[in-house]
Amino acid sequence: MTGRLLTGRQVADLLNVSQKTVLRWALEGELPSIRLSNRAIRFREQAIDDWLEQREATPAQGAVENPAGRRPLAIVERVENPPRKEHQ
Numbered sequence: 001m002t003g004r005l006l007t008g009r010q011v012a013d014l015l016n017v018s019q020k021t022v023l024r025w026a027l028e029g030e031l032p033s034i035r036l037s038n039r040a041i042r043f044r045e046q047a048i049d050d051w052l053e054q055r056e057a058t059p060a061q062g063a064v065e066n067p068a069g070r071r072p073l074a075i076v077e078r079v080e081n082p083p084r085k086e087h088q
Helices: 008-015 019-028 045-057
Strands: 041-044
Touching: 008 019, 008 041, 008 045, 019 041, 041 045
Parallel strands: none
Antiparallel strands: none
């Protein structure tokens, strides 16, 4: 077993999130962690690096390509004056 063990605070600083977020992710199984005792949680530096690489390679769960349901401007067709149908 090689590599450094990081604390929640160190991982939070590395990921630029709060320590509570890191601990929540660890408890939910989202972030790979090691339990040293009932309260102590540590993170393998290499496992965090691998986790980051994996997240870069795949889109986030629930990611929205077009926020607020908007279509990209290239797809939106603008019709100024639609043709009127004549009643017969």
